[in-house]
Amino acid sequence: MKYLRWLLLPFSLLYGLVVIIRNWFYDAGFFKSYQFDKPVISIGNLDVGGAGKSPMAEYLIRLLKDDYKLATLSRGYGRETKGYLVGESRIKNQESGKENENSQLTTHYSLLSNQIGDEPAQFKHKFPDITVAVCEKRVEGLNQLLPEHDLVILDDAYQHRAVTAGLGILLFDYNRLNEPHLLLPAGDLREPFSGRWRAQVIVVTKCPATLTNGQKENAYQKVAPGPYQQLFFSTIAYQPLQRLDGKPVNTGIDKDTTVFLLTGIANAKPLLQYLNGFTTHVIHHKYPDHHPFTLKNITKLAAEFVACKTEKKLIITTEKDAQRLEDSWFRWPLPADESLPVFVVPIKVEFLDESGQQFDQLINNYVREHTTYNSIH
Known part of the structure; x- marks a missing residue:
């Protein structure tokens, strides 16, 4: 099957041309990209598939939620609704307008997933005290959220160029670093590999817990970060059932x-x-x-x-x-x-070689420097 994808290479070249032109229009200012006064952290990856965006978002939520009024904003992939919507802790009964207190918790989660998508529903399930919102148009969502919040975490928004996040975190799956940098549909990249240059922070995720210095160096060569980009390595820590x-x-x-x-x-x-x-x-x-x-x-x-x-x-x-x-x-x-x-x-993100403290300090410094006031809620 993977060899048949090479037949799609001409379509990848066409797709790549469109993406390059689109990015150039944003870089040149022909397409408007909005910046915000308050902290906006974007998490994303270059390819399709899971690189650990949700666990990284949860890591940031745990790090920041006790000191700031925090919100997450996602597209809400797979939801049955449209437009801007905030996930509620309880689903209202559509017929009576009252809370369905007798429903099973997992039924509630399923209903919430239908409204805002499975990953946002997971955030709300695990962190009921934060605001979890979805909106296809991230600018509209940010305009709704930022007046009432100290910062917003954008989940899977790296290719959403209409927003210029204050801090961009780009994830690479360690197990896919050796794959060729081919664009869709022949490959898995949503944009050219050069798109990594927009990020301030790069995290290689899903590394072996026993990652050697040689493996680190090889990953560094594959990712090839710029001099202004900080590179971290993390692994998945599976939790008890x-x-x-x-x-x-x-x-x-x-x-x-x-x-x-x-x-x-x-x-x-x-x-x-x-x-x-x-x-x-x-x-x-x-x-x-x-x-x-x-x-x-x-x-x-x-x-x-x-x-x-x-x-x-x-x-x-x-x-x-x-x-x-x-x-x-x-x-x-x-x-x-x-x-x-x-x-x-359950899974959690763990940084290797005690670099988590450096990562935490980087995030905290960015939020502190770009927050006009701190609020503990």
Whole structure:
């Protein structure tokens, strides 16, 4: 399949020409790009697929939320709504206009995901006290948010040139550094590799926890940052299993466990590798990124789970995928007072070689210097 993509190279050249002209228009000032007085941090990557934008956004939220009134702004990919919308902690009943207090938490998350998208719903689920907003037009969203907030984190907005973020954080997946720099549709780049020059900070994500100096140097040569760009290396830190509602459990995985893995993310390989470190019995139900799970999908999974004769078995999914699931789907075909054992594997970003302190200081210095006042909420 990957060799067939080379046949699409002429279309990549055409696509690249359009992107280059578009970027030149912004750089030359023919297209308006808006700047803002308050701190705006943009997180993004050059290619399609997951480079760890959501975990990085969560890292920044944890770092800043206690000292500043913070908001996140996303496009809201996959949502059923349009325009500017703020995610609410509770979904209003459309018929009565009242809060549906009796709904299951995961049903609530699924409804919220339909309104604002799965990744913003995940932010709201984990950080209910911050403002989580979505808007296709980031300028409009920022104009709505900044008067009432100290700073805004833009998720997946690196190619949104209508906004000039005060601080641009560009992510590269360590496992994809050796891939050729080909544009869509022959490759995976959304813009030429030279687009990395717009970032102030570059983070190579999903590195091995035991990254050697030689591997670092090789990655440095691949990314080739400019003299004004700071380069960091981070890894994924998998956390203990949780229930769908985020509550901790004592359940563990060992070599005798059969894991039914349900994913609808861009790259599930790191998670598979992590699980294979515990057990070789992993049955993967894989769907495309942002896949809207249906009862039919879950029925198929449940039927396979029940048919499995292994004594120790469980279902695992990601935090992002959990936003698109409903608790009621996992109650078939068991008795009414039981449900299938479905758990989430949370992840966090960890910086290598204690460089996290330097990264934190860089972020804090930028926000402090560009905030007219600090507010602890």
